[in-house]
Amino acid sequence: MNGHRKRWNFCIEHYNEEVLEFYSQHFGEEHRKCLFIGGAGFDPRSNIIVKQLFSIMSKRLHAIYIREERPDPDHELIKRAATNLKDAVELGCSFDxxxxKIFADDNAVVGGMNISNALKKIDFSVYTDIVVDISAISVGVSFPAVSYVYEVAKNSERPINVHLTVASDDExxxxxSSTPIDRVTDIRGFSIPNLMGEKEKAKLWLPLISSAKKSVLKRIHAAEVPHDTCxxxxxxxxxxxxxxxxxxxxxxxxxxxWEVDPRNFVYADEKRPLDIYRTIMRIDEERRPxxxxxGGSxxxxxxxxxxxPAIGMLMAALERRFPVVYVEALEYHVDxxxxxxxxxxxxxxxxxWLYGEAYHGDIKNFETNEEKDKI
Structure with missing residues (x-):
């Protein structure tokens, strides 16, 4: 593989005021018909993006709200989620x-499989654009959803633009907070390969460090036993x-x-997804040779x-099919x-802007050349 190639090295990105400016310009074009995919949960950020899009597109926007079902949810969470959904529905756009379900009856994590199966029933061909808003969707659902939509767009006979968006607030x-389940799992579509020789590869674990996820991070390290951690x-x-x-x-x-040498600390701009994407790709390129x-890396x-930064990790995982591991939340707690x-x-x-007409076939050409490099 040519180490200098990166699928999204020159990706189109916007932040804060730029986002609404882009929406107004791009989605203001009358021929566009957009599918919005977002969370129908308790998070107060869940309707920020869809309201911005509807103010521009009106009836040209169709929304799909994902409601994650967990066992015995707190009553206040149900109430808040219902209020958010009612608020979104009152916008007036068509919706589903x-x-x-995040867990099966035996407590197996099945959210990724269920969202993939649900999206298979949707006719994406009638839309010019698909916007996936991960603001109020868990990573166990958002990563498989984006992966599925991305593959649909790549294999579509007519151009479909795929956009990722998020509303973020550290405070x-x-x-x-959340109560995690008692086991580590990988995300559907981003599993650790169970093939001969894979176990011999030198495993490097790249976790986003978060104080609130300290116990989860310790559990993941104990389960994966990486050779190195950055x-x-x-x-x-x-x-x-x-x-x-x-x-x-x-x-x-x-x-x-974890026995981490401070020289292995990685720093990435937490407000720029492309920064962490490029950092992960560079690390992979340096380790491969x-x-x-x-045995490989x-x-x-x-x-x-x-x-x-999770968006940047998702982009890197999409490009190289890196395994993604996490611990699913059993329940949430909110102050x-x-x-x-x-x-x-x-x-x-x-x-x-993840995929579509802005790249003029560059991504498909990238994949064609990437396959040639493997031969």
């Missing part, structure tokens, strides 16, 4: 609700000391349990915490008193 994230810290960040404070909080794990004669990603006191004006938005 997909009820996605709001800090007020939402923890990813936020820098630049709104708080210049955030990365240092995280390293201090994880000092025991980094030094004693080094470990080629020793395998990168394992864990997109925990902030969803801005509603503090959440209700927050101003939504602090929410930051991002948009990434």
């Amino acid at each position: 609700v997909l009820e996605i 709001l994230d800090s007020l939402i 923890p990813i810290f936020p820098f630049p960040s709104d708080d210049p000391k955030k990365g240092d404070n995280l390293a201090i909080n994880f000092v025991e794990e980094l030094e004693s349990e 080094v470990f080629e004669t020793f 395998m990168l394992i990603l864990s997109p925990l915490g902030n969803k801005m 509603w008193t503090k959440v209700d006191a927050l101003s939504m004006e602090s929410v930051q938005t991002a948009h990434v």
Whole structure:
């Protein structure tokens, strides 16, 4: 493989005010018909993007709301989710609700399989654009959903644009916690290959470091037993000391349990998904020739915490089919008193044009050349 090729090296991206400007310009074109896919959950950010799109497109917008079903949810979460869905429905655009069970009767994680099966029933060919808003969708559902939509667009006979978007707020994230299940799992479509020789590969674990996910990160490391770990810290960040404070909080794990050399710390801009994408791709390219004669290299990603960099991890995983491991949430807990006191004006938005007409066939040409490199 030519190490200089990156599928999204020159990706189109927008942030904050730029996002709405792009929406107004792109979706303001009368020939466009858009499918919006977003979460129908309790998160107060769930309707930010769809409201922006509807204000521009009106009846040319169709929405699909994903409602993640977990056992015995808190009554307040159900109430808030119902209010958010009612608010979205009152916009006036046509919509469908997909009820996605996250766990099977035996507590197996099946959210990824269920969303993939649900999306198979949708006719995407009638849309010029598909917008997937991951703001209020868990990674176990959003990653398979984006992967499926991306493959549909690539194999479509007519052009379909795929967009990723998110509304992010660190303070709001800090007020939402979860109770994880007791086992580590990989995300559907991004599994660790169970083929001969795969176990001999040198495993490098790349986790997004989050204080709220400390126990989950420890569980993943114990389950995967990577040969090396490169923890990813936020820098630049709104708080210049955030990365240092995280390293201090994880000092025991980094030094004693994970045996991480500080020279293996990775820093990525937490507000720029393309930064972490390029960083992961560069690490993979540097490792491949080094470990080629020793069985090969395998990168394992864990997109925990902030969803801005999670988009970058998703893009890297889509391109190289890196395994993605996480621990599914059994239930969520929210400090509603503090959440209700927050101003939504602090929410930051991002948009990434993942696939479509803007690239003039560059991605398909990339894949054709990539296959030739393997021959």
